[in-house]
Amino acid sequence: MSERSDKIGKTDPSDQSMDIAEVLKLADELLFTHTGDRLDSLQETILKGTLQGQKYAKIASENHLSEGHVRDTASELWQKLSETLGEDVNKLNVRNVLEKIIISNSVSAIGDFISIHQVSICSKRKRVPKPSPLSKPTEKHHLDIDNAPEITAFYGRYEELNSLKSWLIQDRIRIVTLIGMIGIGKTTLAIKLIEEIKTQFEYIVYRSLRYSPDIDSFLTDLLQSFVSAAAVPNTLDRQVDLLLKFLRKHRCLIIIDDLQMLFETGEFAGQYRAEFEGYYLLFKQIAELSHASSLLLITSEQPEDAICHPARCANASRYKFTRCLKLAGLGDSAKQILKDKELSDEEIWDTLIEKYCGHPLWLEMTATMIQELFAGSIAEFLSYPSLILSNEIVSQLSRVWGRLTESEKQLVNYLAKQEKSVTLVEVLQKMSDHYTPEIILNAIRSLKRRCFLEDNRDGSLRLDRTLEAYVRSHFADIA
Incomplete structure (x- = not known):
């Protein structure tokens, strides 16, 4: 018998109850052999918590889920086990029922012969698993990252990497937004993250919005990472329902790169173009509904909505299930x-x-x-x-410059001429002849969302040095 501290049953040394891992394995094998379905991550969490004597409320709290969702999922699990074993299985007796099977037959008999109450598992007579559009039982950890760029070098970023791992694995944050200027290393960090946590999720999928697909095309493509093409619905509302159902049933990490391609050009940062409003609604639903999956959004512009917020607000109840990490230089x-x-x-x-x-x-x-x-x-x-600045840097910054509003360009030009940081009051005074305080303040906020301004603790404003050099050499004639 295992002597580990997570043993099932009483702590008395004479207790002969089995190891939790063994019971979980048995339940998984029973379900797979008789239904074609494996235990998903939430079912496994509920069963393990139940075996340890936890209440549904505690299981829900530790996994950032609603108690109702945990209770409903548990009820479905007990029903499946009841149908498989031919006897009533519930929260109170599941431990005894599964232990009885293990004690009678031993774990090594799984796959060769297990028999109890007319239930048998025999390798020569195993039922052919039924196909299920919502499960891929042969792939415990499914990676769909073929379109992700290959990283050839990784420098530093270990503090940021640990923050992301903590948010996604321990805190089970539903939406993490990774923000930083173009080329700062956001995607490289995300790919490195996949290497570090790929065994913590059943599904990890990477998608880029580089070519600005509409929401229907995006969902149709995304869902095929989880289900067969034939199982993908042909209407948007049913596609969203299927995705949300899958996110609740399985622990998934979906990485969406180049989010800024959904935003308006020539407007303040982070405003969704009208034709991409569906993305915002989808992200909002994923942030608000109860599940244990996560989205990692990568962007050079912070979205102008309540989904994303600075990491320093991490304890605010309003942002319980969202985080935002802004990447600075490497140092x-x-x-x-x-x-x-x-x-x-x-x-x-x-x-x-x-x-x-x-x-x-x-x-x-x-x-x-x-x-x-x-x-x-x-x-x-x-x-x-x-x-x-090399031609390559100028080319990159020119693309970013083209996304700015006229008020932002004027403000950037003014800041580029300053030899040191300036206060907000100074900016309001100098720019008052051209714009109202409302426009100036919104322009400043927008530039911060684009990561164009240095993060000075005293609240003063200074342009990113590289952008400053670019503006001085290319747009010094702006009034």
Whole structure:
């Protein structure tokens, strides 16, 4: 017998009850052999909690679910076990019923022969599992990440990685939004996260909105990661219902990249285009309904809705099931990029990293330029007074610039001319001739959602240094 602390039954040393893992395995095998369905993650959690003597309320609380949902799922589970075993199974007797089978036949007999109350499992006479559109019993951990980019290097980010793991695994947060400027490493972090937690979810799916699919096309494609193509409904409301049902039945992580492609261009950040309003409604439902699955949204613009909020508000009851993580520069970890590029003058690596705010893509592009034009010498490169931007960086920033409103462009141009941080009052005074305070404040909020402004603790405003250099060299003539 196992001596582990999670043994079923009484704690008396003479107690002969079986290990929880063995009982869970038995229940899973019984259901699979007689119905074709495996225990899903919630059923397994409920059975384990019941075997440990937990009440439904405690199981629900620990897993961030409603007690009603746990109770309904448990009732369905007891009914399935009752039909399988040919006797009444309920919360009070499930332990004794399953232990009796194990004690009578031993765990090693599972798959060869188990018999009790006219119930038998025999490998030569096993029932062919019935096909179920809502389960893939042969794949305990299903990964659909073929379209995710391959990561060739990962620098630092271990604190952020641990935060995401904690939110998704321990806290079971329903929607996590990962925000950061283009090229800051959001997708790389997400792919690394998959490597770290892939055994914690039954299904992990990665999808990009790079080509702005409508909600119908997106759901049709997404659902085929979970069910057969023939089982996907042809109406939007039924597709949403099926997805939500699957998220409740199985522990899933859905990673949605390039969320900013759903937002308006030339408007303040994070506003959904009219044709993509369905995405917002879907995310809202997923945030509000009871389930143990998670969405990880990756975007360079923070959505303008209540789904996303800063991590510092993590304890607010309003945001119990949502989190938002904003990625900044790499800091010291960026030195590995320069090392990999074999740049010289290590004593001034910090200076180069600071000038590019630790931005991994900017540093990688700049390091390549230093290799090609300055023989790897950072000192020679930094001898030029202004920040030099490669064509690749300019191209990336030009795409971002094109998304701004006119008021944001004017504000960015003003901030780019300042040698140091400015206060909100100063901005309101300087810009008052062109815009109302309402427009100015909304423009500032929008720039923060685009990660264009540094996060200064005193509330002062300063433009991201790379963007500042871009504006100074390309748009200095803006009034």
